[in-house]
Amino acid sequence: MLPAIASRIATAAVTLFVVTLVVFALLCALPGEPQAGDDASRPLPPEYRAALRAQYHLDDPWPARYGRWVKELLHGELGTSFSAQQPVATMLRERLPVSLGLNALALLAMLGVAVPLGILGAAQPDGRWDRAGWIATTALYAVPVFWTALLLQWLFAIRLGWLPLSGISTDGARHPSSGVALADAVWHLVLPAACLASGGLAYVSRFVRTNIVESTAGEGGRAARARGLSTLQYAARHGVVQAVSPLLTLAGFLIPRLVGGSLLVEAIFNVPGLGSLLFDSILSRDLPVVLALTLLSGLATLVGTTVSDVLILWLDPRVRHAR
């Protein structure tokens, strides 16, 4: 198992290197450059502009600048944001928990609804529940995410007033403890998380259903029915176990979304997470931030897929023995 993980990490490291190189080259190839000439209401003195260019090494060729970035990275430095003038690491530290919280809630909500829906659908394929679930989740999948967001806001925040409209904290609330602050944040994230989760319900529930249906049709399913188990009982007790490993593979690919999969939702609900940071930094050509986020999302993919592989190896004897 260990060699497999080591080779996975080595491949990922090379991939990450190539991805950051491409992103760096692309951002440098775009016309114009950061900091070069955003004058205020009066033009900047030329010597002042020259000093800024020198500070950011903007006159060096891009391979040299990339080399400098890699060197700093190897020393654990992510650089300083061009636009915020803050260490990139600080910015990520501020926003990472928000994105993780939002997307973890969304993932939980998605799995919490989609898995039971899948089981219910598999219990009676093409039955009433299966069709109803399919229609509802596909409709949610088809609606653009910003539209779902606006509908949720309109209904729960504006019409009913049950949930907050936007943001992640109530203004002015002097939280006596971090527990209350956390609860306040969770409270604010209910709508955006629901919005994020709604789009994924269709494919996760169909995925679970199909896997269970397949296993039910096999020998195990026949034997269980011969023992007198109903299809729902079989699906809930045994089908789910058999669907776990493909589900884990799927989850492995969903994990990277924990850090940056919520760009639009973050913008509409005013959630200060990594998605909105990525959006802003691409617009302002904030190279150090874009690179750090590329790296982070690459790392998340690596971690997600490796962890899911390891879990499958651990849980599924068939895979273990096949090796």
Add this chain to the structure above:
Amino acid sequence: MTRRIAHALLAVAAALALGACAGSPPHKDNDARVAIYSNPSSLSLVGNTDLNSSQLASVISDGLVAYDAKGDYVPMVARAWELSPDGKTLTFHLRDGVLWHDGLRVTSRDVAYTVAKVKDPATQARSWVSQFTNVAEIETPDDLTVVVHYATTHADALEPWRVPLVPEHVASKDANFLDGDFAHHPIGCGPFRFVSYNPGQSIFLAAFDRYWGGRPALDRVIVKVISNERTAYESLLLRELDLLVVTPDLWRDAQTTPAAARLARFVYYRLNAWKIDWNQDGATPYFKDKRVRRALVLALDRKRFSETVVAGLARPGVSSYPPESPWTDPTIVALPFDPAQSARLLDEAGWRAPSTGGIREKDGTPLTFTLIFPAGAQEIADRIAAWMQQSLAEVGVDMKIEKLKWEAFQKRRKTHVFEAAMVSTMFDMTPDRFDLYHSTANVDGFNFGSFSDAEVDRLLEEGRATVDPGARRAIYDRLQKRLDDLQPIAFLLQLAQPVLHDPDLKGIVSSPVGLYEFAPGLRAWHWSSARGRD
């Protein structure tokens, strides 16, 4: 297993209930909540500033002088000043007893320190640095006197001194000005002190009890960062905000939405305009001719555009001296919509329509050009461009549209690789327009169209060197008349700033520099005693 799931569900329910309690807004008797659409780029008062950070800085720290609501200078930390007759030496006398938010006294050393910081490239004081390039030396003979020596006569000698003061005893402790303690917890001498900043969420300011001009009426100002305009508008309707500057679409919405009926509203104009630089460096055969430049503006029905597209929230631009500027010559008015005169001028300039109709030509060259503009948050640019294209086609001019990323647009404009370039621009309150029109300003200035006129150059130079206000006004009046005749840059539209606010929030005054960057600004805001809030 089932029990564990039940426990988990209970825990989630409890968390949500707790959240609901925390979610109910606490009582805010004397706070004002406003919104900005993006994070301030810095809190360092002078470094790495954008519009949001400048507005915050102007509330947190005072300058030696400030504008009043009309744009005249009023004393702030300086109680008085004298400018030498040659306009080269400016002496400030500071108020005694002005305090920083940590209780220490503001002295002349802080003024000198602020200037040193602004001039240091590491500070990246983009909004201020060019105003201090003419400052040769600063003397501080005692704690309350500052003597400024300018290298050359500086007619707008007071203009730089609106810069928010930076406390030397705090900021000098940081090795990195833009990322030290001070930049994250700024201390100033203004009416409100900084309390906290939660990026992407809010900035809290609190009244400074020992402010030299008297404590502000509000206890706190909460500046929320809300990137989505509609979300901000809904927050206002839900009484989560007290004041908001909105887009024309939302302004229109607020006229009919019942939930918005309770709101008070007004519009005001800042010193800005959508302008078009016509490239006159010879790359195009038409824009060197002033008749063509004038004809293109005459072909545009700007009033109609304003009424149909932006809910009446724009007026035809006049010149680089908007009506709000104290230096504006009121006899100069916007060019009318007059397609007949436009066609006549184009005919006179030799650009004639072929007998079959269509695009005008001169010596076989068609009158066709490309308008570039930057893509960005301001979708109004697309609408202006499309409307221009249609209007100009009606007088036989073919205009193509090219939308560029901001950086690419900047580069094309600076390197003069364009025919016509449109952007929204902002002016300051001084009458000096050297950087916009002087023939030498096409290298490091804003004369992107390479306009050149000896008379304009001479007037711009004289204006800078003349200290006497009466003589100066005469010079700039002449300049404005000359510019009106030459139309080197087209000033298309001046967009209004529509404001919606809680009707019980009183004392809100606007100025040509906005709602905050003048005296008294935010300090005059207060809640009416008859306020019926939740």
